[in-house]
Amino acid sequence: MVTAIDAxxxxxxxxxxxxxxxxASVEAVHRAMAADPELAARVWAWVQLCDHAGRNVDxxxxxxxxxxxxxxxxxxxxxxxxxxxxxxxxxxRVVDRLADDITAFDSAWNRSIKQPATLRRVRFVQxxxxxxxxxxVALSVLLLDAPDSIRFASTSGGSEVVELQDGSxxxxxxxxxxxxxxxxxxxVQLTGRAxxxxxxxxxxPFSVTTDHAITTVAGTTFGVEALLESxxxxxxxxxxxxxxxxxxxxxxAGWYSRVVAGAEPSTPEVLSNLSDLAWTGLFIFRDTxxxxxxAILGQDFKVRxxxxxxxxxxxxxxxxxxxxxxxxILGVVVAALGAELQTIEADIHYRMRAAPDGD
Amino acid sequence: MDRLxxxxxxxxxxxxxxRNELLKILEPVMRGFFISRIGLRSDVxxxxxxSLLRVHRSLADLKDDTRLKAFAMKGALYxxxxxxxxxxxxKEDLFDAHHPPENEAAAFSxxxxxxxxxxxxxxxxxxxxxxxxxxYGFRYEEIAAMIGSTEAAIKMQVKRAFERMxxxxxxxxxxxxxxx
Numbered sequence: 001m002v003t004a005i006d007a008x009x010x011x012x013x014x015x016x017x018x019x020x021x022x023x024a025s026v027e028a029v030h031r032a033m034a035a036d037p038e039l040a041a042r043v044w045a046w047v048q049l050c051d052h053a054g055r056n057v058d059x060x061x062x063x064x065x066x067x068x069x070x071x072x073x074x075x076x077x078x079x080x081x082x083x084x085x086x087x088x089x090x091x092x093r094v095v096d097r098l099a100d101d102i103t104a105f106d107s108a109w110n111r112s113i114k115q116p117a118t119l120r121r122v123r124f125v126q127x128x129x130x131x132x133x134x135x136x137v138a139l140s141v142l143l144l145d146a147p148d149s150i151r152f153a154s155t156s157g158g159s160e161v162v163e164l165q166d167g168s169x170x171x172x173x174x175x176x177x178x179x180x181x182x183x184x185x186x187x188v189q190l191t192g193r194a195x196x197x198x199x200x201x202x203x204x205p206f207s208v209t210t211d212h213a214i215t216t217v218a219g220t221t222f223g224v225e226a227l228l229e230s231x232x233x234x235x236x237x238x239x240x241x242x243x244x245x246x247x248x249x250x251x252x253a254g255w256y257s258r259v260v261a262g263a264e265p266s267t268p269e270v271l272s273n274l275s276d277l278a279w280t281g282l283f284i285f286r287d288t289x290x291x292x293x294x295a296i297l298g299q300d301f302k303v304r305x306x307x308x309x310x311x312x313x314x315x316x317x318x319x320x321x322x323x324x325x326x327x328x329i330l331g332v333v334v335a336a337l338g339a340e341l342q343t344i345e346a347d348i349h350y351r352m353r354a355a356p357d358g359d
Numbered sequence: 360m361d362r363l364x365x366x367x368x369x370x371x372x373x374x375x376x377x378r379n380e381l382l383k384i385l386e387p388v389m390r391g392f393f394i395s396r397i398g399l400r401s402d403v404x405x406x407x408x409x410s411l412l413r414v415h416r417s418l419a420d421l422k423d424d425t426r427l428k429a430f431a432m433k434g435a436l437y438x439x440x441x442x443x444x445x446x447x448x449x450k451e452d453l454f455d456a457h458h459p460p461e462n463e464a465a466a467f468s469x470x471x472x473x474x475x476x477x478x479x480x481x482x483x484x485x486x487x488x489x490x491x492x493x494x495y496g497f498r499y500e501e502i503a504a505m506i507g508s509t510e511a512a513i514k515m516q517v518k519r520a521f522e523r524m525x526x527x528x529x530x531x532x533x534x535x536x537x538x539x
Contacts, residue, residue, distance in 0.1 A: 016521055017514050019446075019498050042525070049524055052475040053487070054494030068436055089484065090491040093505045097497075101396060101439055105432045108391035113363070113384070113428075149387075150394060 012042050057091075060084040067091070071098035111151050111177075153177045154192075159281045159323075164188075167199040168206060173281055176226075193225045195280040198238075213244040213259040220253075221319070223277055230260045234271050236284055236319075254286070283320040283329065290314050293333065294352065301326040308353040311339055326350075367424045378418070382411050385431050392435055402442065410438045443496035478524040486520040489513055 010032035018025070033040035062080035069076045085091050154160035154172040162170045162178060165185040170178055176192025186206040198206045198217050208215045210226035213233070220238020224231065233242050234256040242249045242257050247264040251257055255268040271277075277284055283300070285293055293316050294305040303326065314337055320329045327343075334341045334352055342351040363384070369377035389407045397403065413434035421430045479487065485506075492502045499517075503510045 013518060016517060017499070045525065046521055049475060049478055049521070050490065050494055053479055053490045056476075056479070057491050057494060064437060064440055068433065088491055090488040090495070093488070093492060094495060097501075097505055098436065098440075101392075101436055102432065104395045105388075105392045105435055108388050108395060109428055109432075111391060112387040151391065 012039060012046075015043055016046060057088050060087050061091075067095055067098055068102075071095050071102055111153060149179055149181045151177060151179055166201065166204075166206075169197045171195040171197075171280060171282070173279060190224055190226045193223070193227075193279055195221070195223045195277075195282060197221045200238075212261050213242055213265060216241045216243065222251075223280055225279070230258055232256060232258045233265075234277060236271075236277070236286060281322050283322065285316045285318050285320075287315045287317055290316060290333075290337070290352070297326065297329065303347060304349045305330070306349075306351040308339075308351070310354045311337060311352055363427060364424045367418075367421070367427045371418055371421065371424070378415070381427075382415060385411060385414060388431065389435055393439070396439065397442075406435075406438050406442060409441075410435045413437065446496045446498070481523055482520050486516055486523070489516055490520060493517070 010028050015029060029043070033043060060083070062078060062084045066078040066081045069078070070081055081091070152160065152162045152170075152172060154174065154176050156175040159171055159173045162172065162180075164170065164180065165182065168186070170188070172178055172192065172194045174193060176190065176194050178194060179189040181187070186201070186204055187209070188207070189209045191210070194208075196206075196208065196217075198220055200220075205216045207217075208224050210224065210231040212226070212231040215222070215224060215233050217238060217240040220235060220240060222233060222235040222238070222240055224233050231244075233240060233251060235251045235253050237253045239250060239252045242251055242259065242265040244259045245262060245264045249257055249265040249268060251268050254271050256271045257268045258266045260266075278300075283296065288296075289312070290307050291312050294307045297303075298305040300322070316333060316336065318332070318336065320332070326347075327341075330341050330350060330352070337352070338355060339352050340355045342353055343349075344351060363381075366377050366381050366384070370381045386407060389410045390403065393403045393406045393410075397406075410431075411434075414431055417434075418430075421427065479490075482490065488506065489502055492505065493499070497505065499510045499513045502508075503513045506513075
């Protein structure tokens with residue numbers, strides 16, 4: 001957070017801590033100093049002291065090339081750098097930050113230069129604000145002058161949650177990549193697999209474009225697997241439109257459709273087993289019987305989870321992140337049921353049972 | 360020879376299309392880098408443009424065509440440092456350090472007679488480090504991350520550093536007055 005000075009409340013503290021100055025704040029400081037000579041003297045002293053500190057560092061500063069060389073190789077130390085650091089150890093922090101800059105550049109290079117051809121050849125088209133998304137389904141689109149586009153990516157085998165400007169979130173898994181243009185934050189492009197939780201906005205549809213299809217939603221939770229030869233769209237809640245090869249297919253909650261390259265979306269089929277969405281890294285339960293919840297969690301975490309007969313008629317609706325860990329997930333489940341969790345043997349055997357009366 | 364190396368070679372030889380293609384390839388790299396370091400700010404466009412200009416103007420200096428990445432990175436790092444160093448220019452609008460404000464109390468500037476270096480030397484190494492990093496151009500939030508502290512703690516240390524320096528100045532002033 002950048003600390004700006006409050007023109008209505010000029011104090012020595014606010015001046016010392018200010019990090020941004022505009023004409024109004026400068027004028028406010030001058031007025032305050034004119035009205036308070038002691039403040040003026042202290043501010044002047046502060047400015048001179050900081051200026052002197054800065055000049056000291058400038059005078060000792062080695063060439064930037066020396067700092068960069070040191071950042072790239074900690075064993076490399078020019079005489080100028082060694083001498084400067086002896087006088088001003090703060091330069092080591094500058095070098096550390098340069099090392100972070102170098103790592104960031106390396107990542108930016110790898111994202112942009114070493115991408116597969118299908119990702120590099122992506123073009124942004126300006127969408128109409130409220131109309132159904134209209135775009136070619138053809139695979140080849142060029143990355144043009146989209147200077148504001150941002151790429152997000154997850155590592156291979158890992159996951160990354162991206163929070164978008166409109167409050168929607170996207171969970172990228174296993175090397176997936178998402179491209180967002182801040183000017184059109186609800187129109188994204190995807191390669192790989194991602195789970196979308198879209199903030200509802202009836203007047204501004206959210207669209208996901210892959211190499212094979214465009215999926216448009218108003219607000220819902222759904223998964224998109226943009227694979228090499230096809231795109232699969234699975235809807236857990238809400239509804240979406242899947243468009244490809246000139247045909248638009250509506251998908252409701254609990255259904256999925258597959259789009260093969262160059263073809264129309266397949267006839268929707270029931271998403272019979274939400275565990276098919278395990279690739280999202282999430283446990284997704286929709287009116288799922290508790291016995292099934294226990295079985296799914298037990299299988300995934302390789303533990304035994306018993307459910308008291310008194311609870312087995314209940315069902316659960318909720319989404320959990322695998323990274324939360326088993327005990328935290330079970331804690332939430334039993335809280336939702338008004339039950340309690342008994343740990344018979346940690347990481348091996350658990351039981352969900354009804355809470356005793358009076359709890 | 361890979362495509363990038365070939366493009367670099369032709370660009371250095373003066374082929375304008377190759378040069379444009381090269382800069383077009385570098386643009387998203389620069390943009391991604393600057394956004395990752397400073398966020399989505401309006402300065403990013405200027406930083407990207409200036410970095411590409413550096414590459415464009417100094418491409419002839421690149422000896423090894425396989426080293427485009429390191430060459431481009433250096434340009435970006437130079438721009439990043441210039442941006443940090445330029446962030447407190449606005450503060451100079453408060454005063455020019457060599458022309459004190461027209462104010463009767465400040466006209467008698469104790470700093471004219473005192474040793475600024477002695478005042479700085481009175482600081483603890485950590486406080487001095489914070490003051491120097493601030494004068495280098497880093498914000499409190501960045502300094503906090505660099506030294507493993509919080510922004511609030513950094514600001515408190517800055518305030519205490521000033522109080523410490525001011526106390527030293529006050530003592531020295533008294534000593535000065537006594538010797539007159």
